[in-house]
Amino acid sequence: MFIEVNHAKKQYGKGEAAVFALDDANFSLEKGKICVILGPSGSGKSTLLNMIGGLDSLDGGEVVIDGRNITKLNKKELTAYRKQSVGFVFQFYNLIADLTVEENVQVVAEIAETPLDTDEILSALDIEKYRYRFPKELSGGQQQRVAIARAMVKNPKLLLCDELTGALDTKSSRSVLTFIEKINREYGTTILIITHNEAIAGIADQVVRIRDGRIASKEENANKISAKDLVL
Amino acid sequence: MKLNKRYLRNIKENLPFYLSASILTAVGLVLFFLFYIAGTGISAFGEKFFAENKVEDASFTTYIEIPDDKLAELENNYNATLEKERYVNQKEDGFTARVFVPNGKIDLYEIKEGRSIENADEILISAGYAEENGVAVGREKMVLRGKEYTVVGTFLRPDYLYMLENMTDDYKNVTTFFLAYMDEGEFTSVFGAGSYNYKVVYHDHNRIADFRKAVNADYYVSSYLSADNNARITFVDGQAQMFILAAWVMLVMLPFVTVALISIMIGRKIRSEQKVIGTLSALGYTKKRLTLHYSLFAVIPGLIGGVLTSVLALILAKPFGSLGLADYEPFAPEFTLPVWIALAGVAVPTLIYWLCGILKIGKLLKRDTVELLGNKVGNDGKAKKILARKKAKVKVKMAVRSLAANPGRSLVVFLGVFLGAVIVAFAFSFIDSVKAVGEQAHGEFGSFKYEYILNTLEDGNPSDGEAVLVAPFESKDGKRFSVMGVDGDNTLWNLTTQSGNRADTENGWYMSSLCAAIFGLEEGDEFTFVSIASLEEKTVRINGIIKNGYQNYIVSSRENAAEIAGLAATKYNAVLSDRELAIDGSSVMEIISDTTYETQMDNMLRSMSGMVYAMMIIGGVVCVAALYAVINLMVSENASSISMLKVLGMEDRRINSMIISANHLLLIPGIAVGILAAYGGMAWYSSAFVDVENLIIPATLKWSSVLITIAATSVCYFVSLLLVRRKVGKTDMVESLKDNRE
Incomplete structure (x- = not known):
């Protein structure tokens, strides 16, 4: 398995105010697959993503990525892990406002060990014509494509998407998801999408449902469809 | 609420x-x-001390001694208090004492430590010298003209709160010079009559001119110095x-x-x-x-x-x-x-x-x-499009835009660096300028090694050295300066004008640059002044300015100067020499050597070093505090970018370099402007306080000082960065991402 989450526990707060964001969560995913994790707000899906991405630490259990137990990595090793292996895409894009589209991608390319060609990735996501524009000058869908380009330019093995269409209209959402499919197809990147939008599950190879910090269900998607055909 | x-x-x-x-x-x-x-x-102490100890309004000397009964007559006629003061300058091995007979009416002394004189073998000495040299009051013995005296007290007196040995000095001397008081009978027996001058306090300022004219008419005023x-x-x-x-x-x-x-x-x-x-x-x-x-x-x-x-x-x-x-x-x-x-x-x-x-x-x-x-509000596209299409490192582009998009924040960083640099550079400039006073002084005076100011008027030419006539005069508003006369073939006094020519003293008048600065005159101007003795007005045309920021004078030939001073053309009262002369000490009022100014300025720097270094420390504190606050703010404002860069796998060191290092672009301009402002400030100080300092301080900032200022300001700058650096490490990625979501 490419991703293995075993008995993951994460608690926020203490005593009566304690909340288990992850409560003995178990989950795995094969390499090169698209997985959609579904769950309502507060179910623990963002926490699970943060743990897999090496942004936060577990209180119990382990996360193994490509055979490497990342829960045992120190701060420096986690930074290296994020730099080499993981790409992130967030709901609100989190682009650097002071940098143009091209520069937002270049800033990651500069630190990557084996970056993709910036022009190639801009072209793949159809945003090369916006390369000198600043984030504020783009629509939400365009900004999200820039965020995907930025995440992909370092050629990560794993792409983590946190509510990537949450702030987009239907048309933009479909367009962004089409590019996600394209990346998975062309670069073989393993993709994990967390969302509360059931419809997105249509493009997944695997669908996981999470509730109150526990994995409620995990199933292979026998009816996988193209993003173009999604009813969002 | x-x-x-x-x-x-x-x-x-x-x-x-x-x-x-x-x-x-x-x-x-x-x-x-x-x-x-x-x-x-x-200021308050001075005012009170002057009033309590009856500070003089002026002191003067006359060619003919004023009899005691005439002193009283002058006091009554002109509503003034007048007192004859007896003193002598006693040079001993290692020090010079100006020994006085205590006054009764003007410039009274106040005991600082110990007690007043009760016996003939006792003296009081000025407090500054006693403190500087660790004189033990009540035990220390001092020998004056071969006789031993016990120092029974120290004192302050109003006309010597700033202890200039000579009026031409630019800084106090408490290391080798002091004032002393001794019993009047003892003074007479040891020193004879000694020298004397008169002290006056005017109670009716409308009668000052009449008083001075009357004194001159009967007793011939040889010098007059208002307070x-x-x-x-x-x-x-x-x-x-x-x-x-x-x-x-x-x-x-x-x-x-x-x-x-x-x-x-x-x-x-x-x-x-x-x-x-x-x-x-x-x-x-x-x-x-x-x-x-x-x-x-x-x-x-x-x-x-x-x-x-x-x-x-x-x-x-x-x-x-x-x-x-x-x-x-x-x-x-x-x-x-x-x-x-x-x-x-x-x-x-x-x-x-x-x-x-x-x-x-x-x-x-x-x-x-x-x-x-x-x-x-406030999130409406502040990013500037600077360098958008230019080939440059992303880091540089980000820095430039960050500064341009936050002008207020950039201004504070600039001001923090500027203030640190300006205060440190000003302190150094002060030190360098004061040193330059000592170093450049003699070059501006001329090439003599000794200048002997005599207390008598001599005739003809000295057997050794070059003759100079020096006569004190006043401007119409009472500012003092000297009229000097030198021979045409004089080689020792600086007579080079600012235009580089030798002053033609036989045919005109020349003014020192200090005099020109004090009176606001230029080459070609007419200068009207008055005799300190007769108060008669004289006017001369200034043919050129001689670079001399230390002495306040106009100079011409001895004949011209003598004519203005109302003396015979052959008179002189100062001698310049390129070696030490064997002139009788009793006829010398003052000796200026080519190292006098250097010594004085060294003493000045030593005395003021505490304040100068305190200023430097304050400059550093201001710099660090301002920069720390604003860079800290910068990190807070960029928390989401920092957390995103962390998420993307960028190391803290690199993030610091991207976000905080934007300010590096302001470091050099801040320091440069600070240094220039400090130099300008020193030049302003020099010209604004010419009157107070009585010299033109050559505004100087040595390259070594510039380098130290750059280093010191940079250290302060990087210390503040170092203090903030930890904050980048502490930025919580998950929290920042949550904030972003909200």
Whole structure:
């Protein structure tokens, strides 16, 4: 398995105010697959993503990525892990406002060990014509494509998407998801999408449902469809 | 109002800002208070001491001695107090003593330590020398003209609070020169009649001219020095006024940076609170109430700084005030702070901060409540498009845009660097300039090694050396200068004009650059002045200016000078020589050697080093505090970019370099402008206080000082970066991403 989450526990707060964001969560995913994790707000899906991405630490259990137990990595090793292996895409894009589209991608390319060609990735996501524009000058869908380009330019093995269409209209959402499919197809990147939008599950190879910090269900998607055909 | 509970919480949350802003406010105010305390303390002491000890209005000498009964007659006729003072300059091995018979009416002395003279073998000496040389009062014996005297006390006297040995000196001498008092009978038996001069206090200032004319008519005035021209007296108030001026400069300059800082911080604070403001506004809070609430955030550093200032002023008043006394005899003024100044010092910055807060919140409250609720104010595309299509490192582009998009923040960084550099460079410039006075002095005087000022008028030419006639004169408004006469073939006195030609003294008058600066004259101007003896007006045309920022004179041939002075053309009273001459000590009033100024300036630097180094430390504190606050703010403002860069796998070191290093671009301009301003400030100081200092200080800043300033300011800058650096490491990625989502 490419991703293995075993008995993951994460608690926020203490005593009566304690909340288990992850409560003995178990989950795995094969390499090169698209997985959609579904769950309502507060179910623990963002926490699970943060743990897999090496942004936060577990209180119990382990996360193994490509055979490497990342829960045992120190701060420096986690930074290296994020730099080499993981790409992130967030709901609100989190682009650097002071940098143009091209520069937002270049800033990651500069630190990557084996970056993709910036022009190639801009072209793949159809945003090369916006390369000198600043984030504020783009629509939400365009900004999200820039965020995907930025995440992909370092050629990560794993792409983590946190509510990537949450702030987009239907048309933009479909367009962004089409590019996600394209990346998975062309670069073989393993993709994990967390969302509360059931419809997105249509493009997944695997669908996981999470509730109150526990994995409620995990199933292979026998009816996988193209993003173009999604009813969002 | 429940909302007020937020003030303490806000201080806790924004501790670095409040701490830095309060320190900056306190440093600005403390400097203001301390300079003010020193200035007013010295000024008040001088005023009181002068009044209690009957400081002279003038002193003069005459060619014919005024009989005692005539002194009383002059006093009655011209409503003045007049006293003949007897003294002698006694040169011994290692020191020179100016021994006086105590006066009874004018320039009285005040015992500083010990007691008055009771026996013939006892003397009093001036307190500065005693302190400098560790003279043990009551035990120490001193030998004057072969006879031993016990030092039974030390004293201060009003016309020697600034201990210049000679009136031509530029700095005090308490290492090898002192004043002494001895019993009148003992004085006569040891020194005979000695020299004498007259001290006068005028009770009717309208009669001064008549008095002087009458004295000259009967007794021929040979020298006249009003208290206004006597640096030993004027320096007390002159320096005090300089301190007071410096105090007001501090009050304007340092809080200005804090105002800029607070302005930015309040803007940020209010922007970050816009959702709350929008909510409160929607709930029915009036604009007035919200304005009051948020503007009071700005008052906090003013109040904390004010309290901190009071504590610091209380602790530092005496030691700092004492640093300001380095130039004087060891008097002990009362360093107190007037209540209204203390209140104004706290109120002025606080009020400015408050107004600044009102302006910021007022501007925000003009926006639509819906915009505020949507957190949209201030997030409307500030990024500048600079270098968008240029090939450059992303880091550089980001830095340039960050600075351009946040002009207020950039201004504070610039000001922090600038202030640090300007204060440090000014301190160095002061040291370099004072050293330059000593180093350049002799070159501007001429090539002589010794100048002997005689206390007699000689005729013809000296057997050794070159003759010079020196006669004191006054401008029409009473400022003193010298008329000098030199021979045409003089080789030792500097006669090179500013245009590089040799002055044609046989056919014209030339003026020293110091004299030109004091009287505001240029080549070609006419100069009208009066004789100190007859008060008769004379006018000469200035044919050129000679570069000499140390001596206040006009010069021509001996014949021309003698004619102006009403003397025979062959007279002289000074001798220049390129070697030491064997002139009878009793006929020499003063000896100026080519190292005199250098020694004086070294002494000056030694005395003032405490204050200069204190200034340097303050410059460093200001620099670090301002930069720490603003860079800390910068990191807070960029928290989401920092967390994103972390998420992307960028190391803290690299993030620091991308976000914080933007300020590097301001380091060099800040230092450069600071250094230039310091040099300009020194040049201004030099020209503005020519009267007080009685010399043109050559504004100087050596390359070594420039390099040290650059290094010191850079160290302060990088120290503040280092303090903030940890904050980047502590930025929580998950929390920042959550904030972004909200």
